[in-house]
Amino acid sequence: MSEAPLDQVHLEPQYATARQQAETAALGMWVFLATEVLFFGGMLFAYTYLRATFPEGFAEAARETHVVIGTINTVVLLTSSFTMAWAVHAAEHDRRRATALLLAATALLGLLFLGLKGLEYYKEWQEGVVPGLNFHKDGPNAHVAAMFYYLYFMLTGVHGVHVTIGIGLVALMAVRAWRGGFSARYFTPVEVTGLYWHFVDLVWIFLYPLIYLAGRSGP
Amino acid sequence: MTTATFTGKAEQPTRGAQASYLTAEGFTLRSWLLTKDHKRIAILYTISITLFFFVGGAAATLIRFNLVTPPGLFQPDTYNRLFTMHGIVMVWFFLIPSIPTTMGNFLIPLMIGAKDLAFPRLNLLSWYLFVIAGVLGLVAIFAGGVDTGWTFYTPFSTMYSNGYVVLALAAVFVSGFSSILTGLNFIVSIHRLRAPGLTWYRLPVFCWSNYATALILVLATPILAITLALVAVERLLKVGIFDPALGGDPLLFQHLFWFYSHPAVYIMILPGFGVISEIVPCFARKPLFGYKFVVWSSIAIAGIGFFVWAHHMFVAGISLYAGLVFSLLSYIIAVPSAIKVFNWTATLHKGWISFDAPMLYALGFIGLFTIGGLTGLFVANLAFDVHATDTYFVVAHFHYIMVGGMVSAYFGGLHYWWPKITGRLYPEWWARIAAILIFFGFNLTFFPQFILGYLGMQRRYASYPPEFQIWNVLSSAGASILAVGYALPLFYLGWSLWRGKKAGPNPWAATGLEWRTPSPPPPHNFDVTPTVTRPPYQYRPDPEPQDV
Amino acid sequence: MRGADAGLGRPPRALVLTWLALLGLVALTLGLAYVPLGRMGIVVALAIAAVKAGLVVTLFMKLFRGPVLARVAAGAGLFWLAILFSLAATDYLARNDAATGNFSLPTGREGSR
Known part of the structure; x- marks a missing residue:
């Protein structure tokens, strides 16, 4: 955070200074992210336990995920995190137009991620690996594959909801930045939105090896 | 700023025309529904949870009606829905929000000398989420109910139950986010908004214990939320990871559920500890004995509370070794709880004790919580738990803590801070009568259940062998006394809103920043941010710092 | 600017x-x-x-x-997740145990004990 004096215009009555308010907002987001760690953690625990119990079945099912789309999506999301961090940097240095453009780029990369994710879901529907709705697998490990894909859809689905919310927030920030709402003296909302966006990326960093890379090296 | 004096005769500020939070924003419904004032949001919460308290209470009444005769009055299916409704409503719509969202919301900013919580909009959002959750829950109940019990155990909840399970799950899911936002607000506010001079060790214990509660709210609730979401999808699509028929593991559900729900029982008692730690020094006119031990035992309970969850699963098929580990850890958590009881007792020693209604509730709390806590040690013991699991012994144990403890603390706190919240005094004698009725009614209701459980009566059955009838009749008789005790405050507190005597800023001559502002407080609590120069509870030698 | x-x-x-x-x-x-x-x-x-x-x-x-508190918050999230994983492991790692006759899911490995 730069040491420039902050704007008092946005100061709420419960704060003594704008800096106190800005730091409190960031802290609030960090506490929320701690909550989010556990929100995803419940599913990750289920994944860990089931994978440890059925290693072969999980490897078999994971091998059939769309690793190309998954990898491209990983790159897309990491790049969006980069543009987001850059946007915060630009806001901090009072480059308002750049902030808006970089935020817009972040939101667009998020949309690209969702589009690719949708394509992947569509392919999976056609392959018949959607448990409960369209699942046509047989063999001794079919029930394990069903559990794998159930967790796959829950994990990526909940992550997708987070991406969607993130896109909304980032787009809103882009509009506000374009209208000149932020400056080096007031950019807390951009910073806090950035934290959220990076968290969404962090979740994907762990989902990527768990979903797409398991069982690739053969049985 | 007024300066409170020992005699409690401090006067309202001379500019008596200054508007309080009740009047400043106007009287319209809109001004209440869109308010960002933590005090008004606390009032909104109080109204909501009072409603749910009586909904859950109605279910409890019907349960006790049913159990008067061995065959039971209701069909077993109806009975299942009744106790489920009682459990879900009381746990998630009364006990968990009870003290934090009402007194916590109202008092934490006052106690830390702040003008509001850190995120007022989030606070209002939290109430709206609670209302949405409440409506979902009520729809589930009145559409036909749920028969899973409040624990939603799989595979019954996912495959066999024929109630409105998904709706109830959605209700609890949404209420979870309401809790998380409240907890987040408390943690951040207590860290960042304390008044000058208000160091951590000058913080009232009420703030500490709500802080400890908030830690649990923020770190445990998300696990519940995601687990219930998994259950809901499993029920809707008949695929999942909890049903053994699908290859899953029901114990996986139980691990995740109790990872939240055991810490959640500390959500349902820690704020009570905070209230009692405020009331006891005030009515014994002594500083709280062992302040640091009391605050750190709160934090310890919040922490250790996460290490004991599988003691709910001793007979569910977990590994014997895990059972040993969790049994041992469960004993450890009794230590900080006992520290608190010892400290309250030591505070009473040689105190100038007065028996006003809040103190009666507090004394009741200490006794009932001690019984509840000690019987908790019984059931933490592996061998005894095999005998007591799913019997009325367990029911009595947790009601002693949650009802005897938390509800007593809730009523104690409500009376103690009523003058601050409303600006009116409640009728003392009526309040004492209610407190005593509740204490005796409670014991008559729940003590027989220890005996029933020990004799082997299982919980969650609509009928029972005839030899248990005498104890059940006693319990139901107690419940009717309890019902009167709980209904009384509704009348006399309601009456006091219009007819009660005006309360000064500090009717109890208590310490603490909340008593240094008018009753009811102005919209932004303090005209001048107060400065704190000494530790809390300085009732001796002179009660209230005059050096403000 | x-x-x-x-x-x-x-x-x-x-x-x-x-x-x-x-x-x-x-x-x-x-x-x-x-x-x-x-x-x-x-x-x-x-x-x-x-x-x-x-x-x-x-x-x-x-x-x-940033402030230390942010690190504490982030660390708390991870630490609490670690509690879930490690303490539940006391159950799962000791679950299929011939001495106590305690078996949960059929994994096909029970016979090898």
């Missing part, structure tokens, strides 16, 4: 390097996934993920330049 409308400007070097490192790690973990490492495969994959997460947290989110 220098360059309020001066286009994107040049991204800070640290951010670019972080981004490139992240992409490199993606390539590395993808490549290693096809190498038969046996049980070490998942360990390696998660270790690389942890390094990536560390880069994001440190250089994008600037966790270690």
Whole structure:
């Protein structure tokens, strides 16, 4: 955070200074992210336990995920995190137009991620690996594959909801930045939105090896 | 700023025309529904949870009606829905929000000398989420109910139950986010908004214990939320990871559920500890004995509370070794709880004790919580738990803590801070009568259940062998006394809103920043941010710092 | 107010390097996934993920330049998750136990004990 004096215009009555308010907002987001760690953690625990119990079945099912789309999506999301961090940097240095453009780029990369994710879901529907709705697998490990894909859809689905919310927030920030709402003296909302966006990326960093890379090296 | 004096005769500020939070924003419904004032949001919460308290209470009444005769009055299916409704409503719509969202919301900013919580909009959002959750829950109940019990155990909840399970799950899911936002607000506010001079060790214990509660709210609730979401999808699509028929593991559900729900029982008692730690020094006119031990035992309970969850699963098929580990850890958590009881007792020693209604509730709390806590040690013991699991012994144990403890603390706190919240005094004698009725009614209701459980009566059955009838009749008789005790405050507190005597800023001559502002407080609590120069509870030698 | 409308400007070097490192790690973990490492495969994959997460947290989110409390909050999330994993493991690792006759899921491995 730069040491420039902050704007008092946005100061709420419960704060003594704008800096106190800005730091409190960031802290609030960090506490929320701690909550989010556990929100995803419940599913990750289920994944860990089931994978440890059925290693072969999980490897078999994971091998059939769309690793190309998954990898491209990983790159897309990491790049969006980069543009987001850059946007915060630009806001901090009072480059308002750049902030808006970089935020817009972040939101667009998020949309690209969702589009690719949708394509992947569509392919999976056609392959018949959607448990409960369209699942046509047989063999001794079919029930394990069903559990794998159930967790796959829950994990990526909940992550997708987070991406969607993130896109909304980032787009809103882009509009506000374009209208000149932020400056080096007031950019807390951009910073806090950035934290959220990076968290969404962090979740994907762990989902990527768990979903797409398991069982690739053969049985 | 007024300066409170020992005699409690401090006067309202001379500019008596200054508007309080009740009047400043106007009287319209809109001004209440869109308010960002933590005090008004606390009032909104109080109204909501009072409603749910009586909904859950109605279910409890019907349960006790049913159990008067061995065959039971209701069909077993109806009975299942009744106790489920009682459990879900009381746990998630009364006990968990009870003290934090009402007194916590109202008092934490006052106690830390702040003008509001850190995120007022989030606070209002939290109430709206609670209302949405409440409506979902009520729809589930009145559409036909749920028969899973409040624990939603799989595979019954996912495959066999024929109630409105998904709706109830959605209700609890949404209420979870309401809790998380409240907890987040408390943690951040207590860290960042304390008044000058208000160091951590000058913080009232009420703030500490709500802080400890908030830690649990923020770190445990998300696990519940995601687990219930998994259950809901499993029920809707008949695929999942909890049903053994699908290859899953029901114990996986139980691990995740109790990872939240055991810490959640500390959500349902820690704020009570905070209230009692405020009331006891005030009515014994002594500083709280062992302040640091009391605050750190709160934090310890919040922490250790996460290490004991599988003691709910001793007979569910977990590994014997895990059972040993969790049994041992469960004993450890009794230590900080006992520290608190010892400290309250030591505070009473040689105190100038007065028996006003809040103190009666507090004394009741200490006794009932001690019984509840000690019987908790019984059931933490592996061998005894095999005998007591799913019997009325367990029911009595947790009601002693949650009802005897938390509800007593809730009523104690409500009376103690009523003058601050409303600006009116409640009728003392009526309040004492209610407190005593509740204490005796409670014991008559729940003590027989220890005996029933020990004799082997299982919980969650609509009928029972005839030899248990005498104890059940006693319990139901107690419940009717309890019902009167709980209904009384509704009348006399309601009456006091219009007819009660005006309360000064500090009717109890208590310490603490909340008593240094008018009753009811102005919209932004303090005209001048107060400065704190000494530790809390300085009732001796002179009660209230005059050096403000 | 220098360059309020001066286009994107040049991204800070640290951010670019972080981004490139992240992409490199993606390539590395993808490549290693096809190498038969046996049980070490998942360990390696998660270790690389942890390094990536560390880069994001440190250089994008600037966790270690902010207030200490933010670090405590982030650490608490991870610590509490660790409680869930480790204490539940006391059950799952000791579950299929011939001495107590305690078996949960049919994994096909019970007979080998």
